[in-house]
Amino acid sequence: MTEKDAHVLLGQIQSIITNKPVTGQLEGNTPVYKELQETVSYLSRCMLKMNQQVTRSRGFNSLLLAIINSLKDWVVVIEEQTGKILYTNDLVKQRFYNEETGQFFCGEACGLMDRLQSPGIIEDRHKFEYQCKQNKYFQVESHWVQWEDTRAVIHLITDVTFQKETEAYLEVMAYKDELTGLNNRRCCISTINEYMNAEPLFALCMIDLDGLKTINDQFGHLKGDQYLTCVSQKLKESTNQGGFYMPLWWR
Secondary structure, three states, X not given: OOHHHHHHHHHHHHHHHOOOOOOOOOOOOOHHHHHHHHHHHHHHHHHHHHHHHHHHHHHHHHHHHHHHHHOOOEEEEEEOOOOOEEEEOHHHHHHOEEOOOOEEOOOOOOHHHHHHOOOOOOOOOEEEEEEOOOOXXXXXXXXXXXXOOEEEEEXXXXXXXXXXXXXXXXXXXXXXXXXXXXXXXXXXXXXXXXXXXXXXOOOOOOOOOOOHHHHHHHHOHHHHHHHHHHHHHHHHXXXXXXXXXXXXXXX
């Protein structure tokens, strides 16, 4: 090989390494020279194509991470076998877990994270609810993913505390009188039906509250409401343990 061809070949190899198109041609006309030139050109095309794919992949990954960071859910990716945290989205870092200090914002060890980091294999979607020591409720949906070259589990965590509290409030309100907090007519009928189906011995007592209409007429319904509230509180205080006291109001 001539010195000129050696320089051309060296330049072509450098172009491949720096991801640039190959330039120049070897001057030799023998079959070996031609095969060498074809091989270098083919290698150059392969490297350019591979780098383009890597660039597109990086762009896709950046887009994917941007979407994950825009979610309202907490996202935690954990290595399946070891429980090592591989990734958390920005919402986790802001409200749940500080990666730099390794501390949780609630100020104590997190049972939820301990459960998420427990080694285990997930073949399909797995869902569960969790209540923490701070009386917060979380809904967790887990999937296994291939995270780079590691089998991992991605956990989508939604804070459903407000939803749970609202459901509990509505359930209470369905069976409670809003003014007094006493059991309402619906609760009374439901409870009596349960007692009758179970056939236990029970007694049903009714009382009459005097003077309510007079208070409403003379002092207004606001004072009447206060009267009902006061009597209701006394009834609650006098309820025997193990009994079911069911005051009803008709106004």
